[in-house]
Amino acid sequence: MQLSVRPRPHPRPHPRPPARPRSGSWRRGLPAALAVAALVLLAGPATAVSPKDPGGRHCAHPQKVRVPGAERQQASCLDELTTAGTVASGHTDPADWAGLTPKDLAVPEGVPGLQIDGYFPDTSTTNTNHGWNHDAQFVVRLPDRWNGGLVVAGTPGNREQYANDRAIADHVLSRGYAYAATDKGNTGLAFHRDGRRPGDAIVEWNHRLTQLTRAARTTVARRYGRPPSQTLVTGISNGGYLVRWQLENHPELYDGGVDWEGTLWHPDGPTLLDFLPATLRNHPVYATGGEGADAARAALHTAGFPAGSEFLWQYHHTVYWDLTQRLYREELDPGYDGPTEAGTPFCTTGTPACDADYDYAARPAEVRKAVHRIGLTGRIGKPLVTLHGTLDVLLPISRDSDVYARMVRASGRGHLHRYYRIEGGTHADALADTYPDRLRPLAPCHHTATRILEDWLTSAKQPPASHTVPLPADRSAASLANTCALEKTSGAGRAAETTPH
Structure with a gap:
């Protein structure tokens, strides 16, 4: 879930106002944006590198790149789209990713391009970034040197649109992907006030990621002159739940996804x-x-x-x-x-x-109906790679991804799924800094999983079979923060036998 529960390390220039009561806000603003048609998905590898704009101009005419359906947007031409530059330039919020990454995770650099910040129509006001006091905020980053692909993400817990910047965005941007993320339409510890019916706030999360994906695909086409050759969806915790839901309900928008310890919702449990x-x-x-x-x-x-x-x-x-x-x-x-x-x-x-x-079992049927509205089925329609740490004690693996892997198999979609149980991984990567002798971070495993998914999609190379990835015996904190081999080894054999896939 990755809730933001600790004080922010620096003051925000715009204090967060109280969240508004349940209002059904997303329902009024969503239809127009969702009406934007998705571009036809083109097959092919995300490997072609796009040069800078004609004449070698960096970020030429940024104001002409519009995000369809956005009520407001502001475009910034940046010398650095990764956190190596956006922290100093003010185009990210380090408090938003606090606790999500180990201190030794490398920060790539050398990615100039265009960043677009904005929001879609909404009436809830929990997100105070930019002083907008407006939810349904998004960020889109368009590197000058584009590899042809797009990665979209929803955020973990109740965090805002910059939460994935260190764990996910830095890596994919450094490899040439365009990147887009949403705050999911409501944020903060009172997110549950958004909407009228039980479950409305979480229902909105799914719609907001669908909305952003459609808009981001069009934005990419406007910027580079062609639609993305690959669209990948990824996320951590609640963001991982969104990956599962999207591939079950809107597989036509994506080529594949990477689910990092996604939250499991099913009316019959476990939840x-x-x-x-x-x-x-x-x-x-x-x-x-x-x-x-x-x-x-x-x-x-x-x-x-x-x-x-x-x-x-x-x-x-x-x-x-x-x-x-x-x-x-x-x-x-x-x-x-x-x-x-x-x-x-x-x-x-x-x-x-x-x-x-x-x-939960003794609660009225209406509660189960609310969970059903956001529930997962396992019926994924595109390739999915799932990662989960064996020492996760917020969403324990035996009650979450082990179960989801069985759901995928039971639905007849096992051939579309790879599941890697990461020995020594836990829910919050920063805890690996506190317990370097017992834990390993999952961020580098996510980076490896993204490359495995690419190979799976572009070269029909079968990824490693699902298994438990052992904790290396000769580990060091610095190496574990940046490397993770997901290939099966002889040492993983016994652990693999217990994998529910």
Whole structure:
């Protein structure tokens, strides 16, 4: 989920106003933008390099490149589109990616081009970037030296459109891709206020990524004179959920996708509403020690949190588990606590309407219907590569990607899926800096997965079979931050036998 819950490291020039009540805002602004027709998808590799504009001019006539459906946009010709330049120029927000990447992740540079910031019609106001106080914000980056491809992304958790800049955008831009990202239409810890019906805020996430993809494809064609030869969709956590949903529901827009620990939603579970209440009930007993601690630890293991992950539990209890349960339960089941909004923080079991006692299976049918509106089926229509860390203790792998891999197989789409379980990976890559002897970041694995997907699409080269990727014995923090081999090795054989694919 990757919620932004810690204070931002620097002040924002425009304070965030209170979020507005549920308003159905996206429904009024979306139709016109969604009416923009998608360009025909052209087959072929994303390898052709485009020269600069005629006459060698850098970013010639940036004002002529319009994003269809945008209510507002501003174009900037930049000497550097990666964070090597955008941090200093103010064309990104480092607070937006805080906690998502290891400190040793390389920062590529040498990517001049055009950046377009803007927003689509919307009436919710949680995103304060640029002082716009307007949601449905996006960023589109168009490198001068283009490889013919486009990568689109939604953001993790409740973050804004720059959240993927270090983990994803830097890498794909350095390889010549155009890049576009959306804030998903609502942001912040009160995202659940957007919309009228339970689930509306998350429903909007999916529509906003579809909207951006169509608009970005047209924008790329206007900038370079031809549509992208490949369109890839990718994202982390909630962004990974969007990848799955897009390839299930709009495969015609994409050639393939990379899903990095995507959130699993299915009306029959498991979802975070099934396993997080168990953590809220049992972790305090485990952390206190004494009588009942062993039984509480066993209950956490049963809920899906693997043995060996105990060293991560206290951090996640403090930062993620309670807040995530309350916010997403409020979005999908606001009636559980009546007029109280998003429950009572860290309430003890037995407290009225306490999320520690939440029982999804016992809730009214309307709750299941809300989850069904955002649910996944496994019926992907284009190639998908999934990555998930074995030590993820926000979305435990046995309750998430292991299950989704089985769903894909059951739907008869297993030939379109590769699933790599990353030993020692956890949900937030920055934790690898805190525990370099126990964890590895997933960012370099995502970079490798993107290249594997490219080969799969352009040369019909079959990617490595799904398996568990072992943690290298001779690892160092610096090397693990920038390298990740996903090919099967002899050392991965036994682990691969337990892979649910």
